[in-house]
Structures are given as structure tokens and as C-alpha cells.
Amino acid sequence: MRAAIAGDQAAYRRLLSELSQALRGVVRRGFAGVGVPASEVEDVVQDVLLAIHLKRHTWDQTLPLGPWVIAIARNKMIDDLRRRGRRPEVPVDLSEFDFEGEDQQASIDAHDVERILGRLTDKNRDIVQSISIDGQSARDVAERLGMSEVAVRVALHRSLKALADTYQEKKL
Amino acid sequence: MKTDDLINAIAADAKSVEPPIAQTVAMAVGVGALISALIFLWTIGIRDNFAESMATSLRFVFKFVLTLSLAIPAYVLVRGLSRPDFQPGKKLWLLALAPALLLIGIALELLSVPPDEWHARMIGHNSVACLILIPLLSLAPLAAVLYALRCGAPANPAIAGAVGGLLSAGIGATLYASHCLDDSPLFLAAWYTIGIVVMTGLGALIGSRILRW
Numbered sequence: 001m002r003a004a005i006a007g008d009q010a011a012y013r014r015l016l017s018e019l020s021q022a023l024r025g026v027v028r029r030g031f032a033g034v035g036v037p038a039s040e041v042e043d044v045v046q047d048v049l050l051a052i053h054l055k056r057h058t059w060d061q062t063l064p065l066g067p068w069v070i071a072i073a074r075n076k077m078i079d080d081l082r083r084r085g086r087r088p089e090v091p092v093d094l095s096e097f098d099f100e101g102e103d104q105q106a107s108i109d110a111h112d113v114e115r116i117l118g119r120l121t122d123k124n125r126d127i128v129q130s131i132s133i134d135g136q137s138a139r140d141v142a143e144r145l146g147m148s149e150v151a152v153r154v155a156l157h158r159s160l161k162a163l164a165d166t167y168q169e170k171k172l
Numbered sequence: 173m174k175t176d177d178l179i180n181a182i183a184a185d186a187k188s189v190e191p192p193i194a195q196t197v198a199m200a201v202g203v204g205a206l207i208s209a210l211i212f213l214w215t216i217g218i219r220d221n222f223a224e225s226m227a228t229s230l231r232f233v234f235k236f237v238l239t240l241s242l243a244i245p246a247y248v249l250v251r252g253l254s255r256p257d258f259q260p261g262k263k264l265w266l267l268a269l270a271p272a273l274l275l276i277g278i279a280l281e282l283l284s285v286p287p288d289e290w291h292a293r294m295i296g297h298n299s300v301a302c303l304i305l306i307p308l309l310s311l312a313p314l315a316a317v318l319y320a321l322r323c324g325a326p327a328n329p330a331i332a333g334a335v336g337g338l339l340s341a342g343i344g345a346t347l348y349a350s351h352c353l354d355d356s357p358l359f360l361a362a363w364y365t366i367g368i369v370v371m372t373g374l375g376a377l378i379g380s381r382i383l384r385w
Contacts, residue, residue: 004186005189007186007187007189008186009183009184009186009187010183012182012183012186013179013180013183016179016182016183017176017179020175020176020179042175045175046173046175046178049175049178049179049182050178050182051325051385053182053185054385055256055324055325055385056189057189057190057191057192057193057196057323058193058254058255058256058324058325059255059257060192060194060255061192063257067257068255068256068257070257071256071257071327072256072325075256075325075327075385128181131180131181131184132173132177132178132180132181133173133174133177133180135180137184138184153184153185153187153188156181156184156185157185157188159181160181160182160185168384168385
């Protein structure tokens with residue numbers, strides 16, 4: 001995380017990847033017995049990853065990273081449960097989720113991202129999709145769109161913030 | 173979106189990191205206090221015999237000991253509360269410092285002043301000004317502290333906002349104390365506390381609305 005805060009992109013990706021795996025377990029265990037469908041675990045994991053990213057300057061580098069990550073995960077899980085308390089979406093048939101395959105998971109996720117990306121401007125949506133799904137670098141995208149690399153990075157940052165805000169609004 | 177895709181996007185945004193939150197809190201509190209101090213000096217200003225009182229009146233000095241015993245612990249706590257993993261624990265006792273000092277001050281005042289003067293000392297010269305000006309002088313610091321907390325990630329928005337309100341009131345009260353002609357701890361207990369409680373409540377109210385993340 002120190003390297004990531006210093007701007008090391010490769011180290012950051014490795015860290016996020018490891019964290020996402022750990023978080024999946026944490027969220028699943030945290031939600032066990034509360035009746036949260038498996039499809040929502042991934043939503044919360046993504047919400048936590050975004051919060052970790054946008055709030056990483058609140059980690060005190062003299063303290064261990066683990067408790068800070070857990071604190072953020074706990075906050076987001078409570079948010080999610082509160083949201084469900086207001087709009088309960090308990091699945092009618094729980095057994096249905098036992099057979100849920102990878103593809104079904106993907107389609108649920110895709111629906112979420114369509115809704116969220118739909119709020120961005122065309123250009124910002126293009127930038128986010130090129131970098132995330134197509135795996136292009138900010139420089140490639142900048143060249144293709146005739147923008148400066150800095151402008152692409154700013155647009156990406158704003159889009160990530162908008163993404164996090166959308167998660168936030170779901171509870172209203 | 174697949175989580176791995178999201179990670180690609182986040183990692184590409186690695187360079188967007190903000191300054192450490194403790195630094196943001198320190199800057200915001202400094203700027204908020206400075207704005208309030210300048211407004212204070214340009215409008216009502218310090219009282220005429222400030223230097224003389226500082227040297228000769230224990231009661232006058234006590235006012236600042238009291239307001240700073242509120243502001244400094246509140247600052248330490250706000251800095252912590254801006255982080256999601258902060259456990260206040262024993263640090264909450266820091267907030268008991270100001271009430272404890274106030275009780276000691278009241279006791280000493282009651283022992284050193286004859287009972288027939290108690291009432292007059294508590295009512296003071298200008299309680300209305302005190303009630304209005306302490307919250308007014310706290311507004312700029314409150315805005316600054318709430319801004320800093322918004323940059324942070326407080327685990328409990330209402331509590332973070334309340335302690336932020338307390339800090340802003342500590343700053344406002346420190347400024348007002350250098351203008352106010354009433355130095356008795358009885359006056360502080362009766363009137364300063366009202367403004368401080370109002371700002372704490374306001375901080376909690378606004379905090380619970382704007383400090384979610």
C-alpha cells in the first residue's frame with residue numbers, strides 16, 4: 001500500500017487483487033445467516049475496493065493496514081444491510097442461488113455497471129471501459145481520443161468518484 | 173463489471189492520492205481559526221486591558237486554560253475520528269478535562285467570593301453578546317473542520333461531527349474570551365457552555381448528513 005500511495009501502479013494492482021480475494025471471504029462470512037444473496041457479495045466487494053481507493057489517504061502509515069481495510073469493509077457492509085432494511089429484497093426461492101453459475105453472476109454485475117456507466121458522459125464512459133475492460137493504458141486512450149494523458153487520468157478519477165457516489169445513492 | 177476490470181481502472185488511477193488526512197485536518201483547523209481570528213480582530217477585537225489582565229487576573233487566565241482544555245483534546249480526537257479504523261477508547265477521557273477544570277474553577281470561585289455576589293457574577297455584564305458571538309465565531313472553524321472530515325472517512329458521522337462542533341466552539345470561545353469582560357467561572361458555566369453545546373449539536377446534525385462516505 002505504501003508503494004501504491006507513492007504511485008506504483010503494478011504494486012497497487014497486486015495489492016487490490018489480493019485484497020479483493022480476502023474481502024470476498026470477509027463479506028461472505030459477515031453476511032452469512034443474514035439472508036444476503038450471493039450476487040450482492042460482489043457488489044459490496046467492489047464498493048469496498050472503491051472506498052479503499054478514494055480514502056487511502058486516511059490510512060495512517062505507521063499502523064497496520066489490516067484493521068483499516070476491515071474498518072472500511074465493516075462500514076460498507078453495514079451500509080448495505082441498512083439499505084436492504086429499507087428495501088428488503090429477500091429472494092423468494094433461496095435454492096435458486098445454490099445453482100447460480102458464473103455467467104449469471106456476470107450478467108448481474110453487467111446490469112449494475114450499465115446503470116452506473118450510463119450516468120457518465122460518453123467520453124468518460126469510453127475512458128473507463130477502455131482502461132478497465134479492454135485493459136488499455138491511460139496513454140493509449142489519450143492518444144486515441146486526442147487528449148492529454150493528464151486529462152484522461154482526471155476523467156478516470158472523476159468517473160471512479162461518480163461510481164462510488166452511485167453506490168452511496170442506492171441507500172437513499 | 174467484473175471485479176478484476178474495476179481493479180484495472182482503480183490501479184490506473186494510482187497517482188491521484190490526496191495528502192495524508194492528518195495534514196488536511198491541521199490545515200483546515202488552522203485556516204478556519206485564522207479566518208475567525210481576523211474577523212474577530214476587525215470587528216469586536218480584544219478588550220482594552222488585555223495585557224494587564226493577563227498579568228494580574230487569574231480569573232482571566234483561567235478562561236483561556238478552560239477554552240483551550242476544550243479545543244486541544246477536541247482537535248486530537250477529530251484528527252483520529254477522520255480515520256475509519258480509529259478507536260477512541262481512553263482518549264475520550266480527554267473531553268472530561270474541560271468540565272473537570274470548570275468544576276474546580278466554580279468551587280474556588282464560590283469559596284473566594286461572598287454568597288451575595290454569586291448571582292451578579294453569574295449574570296455578568298453582557299450574556300446576550302456571549303450567547304450570540306461564540307456560535308458566530310465558531311462558524312468558520314466548523315465549516316473548515318467539517319470539510320476536513322469529509323475528506324476523511326469517519327466511522328461514525330454524527331460523533332465525528334459533534335466533536336468537530338466542540339472543536340469549533342473551543343476556538344470561538346477562546347477568541348471571545350479575550351473580548352469578554354466577564355471573567356468569573358460562574359459566568360463561563362452559565363453562558364459559555366450554552367454556545368458550546370449549541371455548536372456541538374449543530375456539528376452532530378450536519379455531520380450525520382454530510383459525513384457519510
